[in-house]
Amino acid sequence: MKLTFHATLRPVVGERTLDIALPPGATVATLIEILVERWPGLSEHLQAEQGELSRRVNVFVAGRNARWLDGAATALDGVAEVDFFPPIAGG
Amino acid sequence: MELRTFGRDIAHIDLAARTWEMRPAPEDWVRSYIGGRGLGVRYLLEAGPEVEALSPSNVLCFMSGPLTGSEASMSGRWVCVTKSPLTGTVTDSHQGGWSGARLRWSGFDGLVFEGRASAPVYAFIEDGRIELRDASDLWGKNIHETIRILQERYGEKDLSVNAIGSGGENQVRFAAWLNEDDRAFGRGGTGAVGGSKNLKAIVVRAGKKKSQVGDPDGWKAARSRALDGIRDENNLTSPRKGGLSIYGTNVLMNIANTIGALGTRNSQFTAFGDRAEKISGEYVDQHLRVGKPTCHACPVACKTEVEVKEGPWAGLRMESVEYEPAWSLGANCDNDDAAAIIKLIDQCNDLGIDPIELGNAFSMWMEATEKGWVPEGQGLAWGDTQAMVALTEDVAARQGVGKALSEGPAMAAAGLGHPEIAMAVKGQALPAYDPRGLKGMGLGYATSNRGACHLRAYVAAAELGVVPIEADPLEWRGKGELVKVFQDLHAFSDSLDLCKFSAFAEDAEVYAAQYASAMGIEFGSDDVMLAGERIYNLERHYNNLAGVPADTLPARFTEEASTEGGSKGHVSELSEMLVEYYAARGWEDGVVPNAKLEELGIR
Numbered sequence A: 001m002k003l004t005f006h007a008t009l010r011p012v013v014g015e016r017t018l019d020i021a022l023p024p025g026a027t028v029a030t031l032i033e034i035l036v037e038r039w040p041g042l043s044e045h046l047q048a049e050q051g052e053l054s055r056r057v058n059v060f061v062a063g064r065n066a067r068w069l070d071g072a073a074t075a076l077d078g079v080a081e082v083d084f085f086p087p088i089a090g091g
Numbered sequence B: 001m002e003l004r005t006f007g008r009d010i011a012h013i014d015l016a017a018r019t020w021e022m023r024p025a026p027e028d029w030v031r032s033y034i035g036g037r038g039l040g041v042r043y044l045l046e047a048g049p050e051v052e053a054l055s056p057s058n059v060l061c062f063m064s065g066p067l068t069g070s071e072a073s074m075s076g077r078w079v080c081v082t083k084s085p086l087t088g089t090v091t092d093s094h095q096g097g098w099s100g101a102r103l104r105w106s107g108f109d110g111l112v113f114e115g116r117a118s119a120p121v122y123a124f125i126e127d128g129r130i131e132l133r134d135a136s137d138l139w140g141k142n143i144h145e146t147i148r149i150l151q152e153r154y155g156e157k158d159l160s161v162n163a164i165g166s167g168g169e170n171q172v173r174f175a176a177w178l179n180e181d182d183r184a185f186g187r188g189g190t191g192a193v194g195g196s197k198n199l200k201a202i203v204v205r206a207g208k209k210k211s212q213v214g215d216p217d218g219w220k221a222a223r224s225r226a227l228d229g230i231r232d233e234n235n236l237t238s239p240r241k242g243g244l245s246i247y248g249t250n251v252l253m254n255i256a257n258t259i260g261a262l263g264t265r266n267s268q269f270t271a272f273g274d275r276a277e278k279i280s281g282e283y284v285d286q287h288l289r290v291g292k293p294t295c296h297a298c299p300v301a302c303k304t305e306v307e308v309k310e311g312p313w314a315g316l317r318m319e320s321v322e323y324e325p326a327w328s329l330g331a332n333c334d335n336d337d338a339a340a341i342i343k344l345i346d347q348c349n350d351l352g353i354d355p356i357e358l359g360n361a362f363s364m365w366m367e368a369t370e371k372g373w374v375p376e377g378q379g380l381a382w383g384d385t386q387a388m389v390a391l392t393e394d395v396a397a398r399q400g401v402g403k404a405l406s407e408g409p410a411m412a413a414a415g416l417g418h419p420e421i422a423m424a425v426k427g428q429a430l431p432a433y434d435p436r437g438l439k440g441m442g443l444g445y446a447t448s449n450r451g452a453c454h455l456r457a458y459v460a461a462a463e464l465g466v467v468p469i470e471a472d473p474l475e476w477r478g479k480g481e482l483v484k485v486f487q488d489l490h491a492f493s494d495s496l497d498l499c500k501f502s503a504f505a506e507d508a509e510v511y512a513a514q515y516a517s518a519m520g521i522e523f524g525s526d527d528v529m530l531a532g533e534r535i536y537n538l539e540r541h542y543n544n545l546a547g548v549p550a551d552t553l554p555a556r557f558t559e560e561a562s563t564e565g566g567s568k569g570h571v572s573e574l575s576e577m578l579v580e581y582y583a584a585r586g587w588e589d590g591v592v593p594n595a596k597l598e599e600l601g602i603r
Ligand code: SF4
Pocket: B074, B075, B076, B096, B097, B293, B294, B295, B296, B298, B299, B300, B301, B302, B303, B499, B500, B501
């Protein structure tokens, strides 16, 4: 799976993209746990109350915001791309 | 500077007679339409909706709002309101920097230019006085040079200059006004109206003034509440921490690409693939940024000053690379060269033309070229940046192919016999959010009172999840009511006049508290929404009287499915959304009925 980090999340990870292999049955929550373990600085951006997505991150699973799928429980089996954005808007 | 008496100091300038007089706005207008956009539209209605946009009978209003130039955060805005030569609708276009604040500090709440000068003039404004001075030596010069000459003449200290360039002088239908910070009254062709009146520039000299308000304690509390929201570290506006503050508006490029809302090749596709990164806010920040300018009273500092480091435009330094032109002249034209985008934006800023309209004119012509609809020798290839740079000059000069494109993509495509390839609503080109990937934005474009516009509703804030009301961008249900609420809220903030981005941190209650304490009146969040609704209906009523065509979107968005990204397979369900929207508005097929006008007290 290809992960892409955007905007303020990119300097925390130090990479724009990285490839990762997830165990079968992994969800967005699993992915966040793995990432926070590797980059503890991501914790304040990605982690919220147990089982919920932080308002400080938008996780896009194949271009769809996980908020409109199953949230942190969104399944990632067979997903090729996940994008991480902080809150973003403009003009 | 007394905020409570806002509306008293409106100058009416008769360009033909070269005279002016101060006439207070009627009190009920100020009460009903607040200031800025709302008050400007009321003046426009007075001039008659049937007026020809480029005739002397049109009025050109530059209005501040009751909070412009005050200590309220993001209060450096003012607005230009006129009848648009591009759309035939009412148009209002807002500008940042310090010009609006300086107008207020110079003793004026608004300027209403009427008639036409017999020869080029500029207005010099200082200490409650206006002089119309000869501009014959400036006519024919572009904006950067005009501003430089006027700065040399009057000194840079406390000086703001707004000018038109050759685009405005030649009455390109999407000509703009720009100030010394390259901030534009960008959309709708306000610069062409200036050109038609022989008005070359507006020069204001004024030092900062402290505000006097009706309720000083309430004012202090309301402002700090607004500022707390802006500074909240979870907020995209958070200074030097939030995405908008660090990367500017072009932070949107990658997210629009991901969700399938980044129109590419004249919106034949909905994403730009890996090439989006090369024109994104992140790329510009890392490779080209040299400064982070701001506007009056704004800690966000979302502007991005850049310098091209290599290639044909090496050494070019300008401000600012926004998402809209980065898209319109970038992905939309199949161009991933950030330096070329910077060059093209700088040309637009100097010639005084709207880069959103220009990029859409180019992409339309490129599609027409691809399809073989353009006469031999007049084609434009996708992503041909050298040709785009050359053609930009021709558009402003209205010569060669540029003459057709200077009418805007809608008229130019109609001239080719293929109106369907103009991505425009009511004659104004679409901004950078594909309606198939952000469905509320599409409804916002269709129902905007100034032709396609992202800023009248900016329901993307909900669809991208940055405000407490969140909405699935691919769900059409519920968007009718949502778009109405956002349009009304922004009609109010545009009338105050605060930067649009204040809405990422402030809600109707925070706006109400600032307005009420400034004016020393009772005013709540319901009053905010009611005033916003009244202003939106006033604009629509004007358009109805002016015979503006129906609310619609180009068929590409309702019939051709999104090709890529999260929106793949989706079209815009515009008809369904319009039913919801008109029900929420109480309109009959886009027309404001008399009962609604009466209910809102519009007369
Ligand atoms: S957020 Fe940006 S555009 Fe708005 S006032 Fe601040 S610097 Fe200006």
